[in-house]
Amino acid sequence: MEYYNNILEVIGNTPMVKLNRITKDIPALVLAKVETYNPGNSIKDRMALKMIEDAEKQGKLKPGYTIIEGTSGNTGMGLAIAAVIKGYKTIFTSTDKQSKEKFDALRAFGAEVVVCPTNVDPEDPRSYYSVSSRLEAETPNSWKANQYDNPSNASAHYEQTAPEIWKQTEGKITHLVCGVGTGGTISGIGKYLKEKNPKIQVLGVDTYGSVFKKYKETGIFDKNEIYPYITEGIGEDFLPKNVDFNVIDHFEKVTDRDAAIMTRRITREEGIFVGNSAGSAMAGLLQMKDRFKKGDIVVVIFHDHGSRYLGKMFNDEWMRDRGFLTNDKITAQQLIEGHKDKPLVTVKESDTVHEAVSVMRKYNISQVPVKNAGGETFVGSLNDTEVFKKLIDNPKLGEKKVSEIVQAPFPYVNAESSIEEVSQLITPQNHAVLVKDLMGEVHIITRQDIVEALC
Helix, strand or coil, X not given: CCCCCCHHHHCCCCCXXXXXXXXXXXXXXXXXXXXXXXXXXXXXXXXXXXXHHHHHHCCCCCCCCEEEEECCCHHHHHHHHHHHHHCCEEEEEEECCCCHHHHHXXXXXXXXXXXXXXXXXXXXXXXXXXXXXXXXXXXCCEEECCCCCCHHHHHHHHHHHHHHHHHHCCCCCCEEEEECCCCHHHHHHHHHHHHHCCCCEEEEEEEECECHHHHHHHCCCXXXXXXXXXXXXXXXXXXXXXXXXXXXXXEEEECHHHHHHHHHHHHHHHCCCECHHHHHHHHHHHHCHHHCCCCCEEEEEECEEHHHHCCCCCCHHHHHHCCCCCHHHCEHHHHCCCCCCCCCCCEECCCEHHHHHHHHHHCCCCEEEEECCCCCCEEEEEEHHHHHHHHHHCHHHHHCEHHHCCECCCCEXXXXXXXXXXXXXXXXXXXXXXXXXXXXXXXXXXXXHHHHHHC
């Protein structure tokens, strides 16, 4: 029989996957190290287990102890899984900018989660760093993992992740691209790779609001660089000991918006469901595309799983609220969101003009689709401007059938048609378009829907 003794033995040996669509304009071969295959769905499982096992060997962590850590979510998940198997309690502190899904996942494993404010200095007693240290001091028989300064973090990647990458690329890797948070992943992998081949370029991805890039380039820790940012899992407002600036050749900064948009693109264009830090790393890779030439082998780390960002980067409303969804991405389906639950108002060609005007007045609409007498198909349309003109010319027209003044039917658009495609069809002669939603229901899109979407 072939089986593992427990879930911890499943950690590691994650696949390397070629990227095709997003990287089509890059001459190099770009491979993603997909760390979502770890049991906790992130690369942090590796170092979480390593930190625990090293602490056990050193006598710092004993049976019945409580593990305490400040985490953005993924390290906490790795620690929580190991704690379940090994019989430890867990308490995690985190920041209020992290996704709710991460907290829910930690609690699912029996962890206690303390949420702290994001926008405070690391030394502030309210920060998740400080709160985790205070909890360690107050909790008997506890151990703080301290992933930022714990050398076991980088060691895990030096001993496990890096040899896997070397083997999977047959030692042909030329560039490593990796988001930088605690620094353990990029520093551990980078150290191993440079020992194998000093020519390999180790490229770190940073975020605006973080201190890494300027410190690397100038040696100055500039607090003016620090401000709140949305991107999760990378960047810091202090210098963790695990960040080995001598190993990292270059830092590339990526905006919150570019990271969020790329997170969605990876899923939609490559079919790999990954999280925000992977989006940032991939966006950074594209920004650095001039560094790569034909024959190069570029490995990018996909750190964690997209399921932890369903309420954020994969939520259209959340993206729009932050200005991350640009207007050119708005589709016909999105234009009807405000009234998709309301039935389409129509009139029949057999109705009188008076009856049609009454319907338009009742629902306060300026145009209406016209169906045949049986109500099965759309045969035309009416708009109040044209109806008004014809009634002025002939006041008795109100008693006539709609069929006598019906205009051309509104054109149909696909649910995925862009806002530009829709707006081009709405003209002085044609006041609306029709669209079928995914359930087959027909809805109308007017100029007002477009104005509201743009504003």
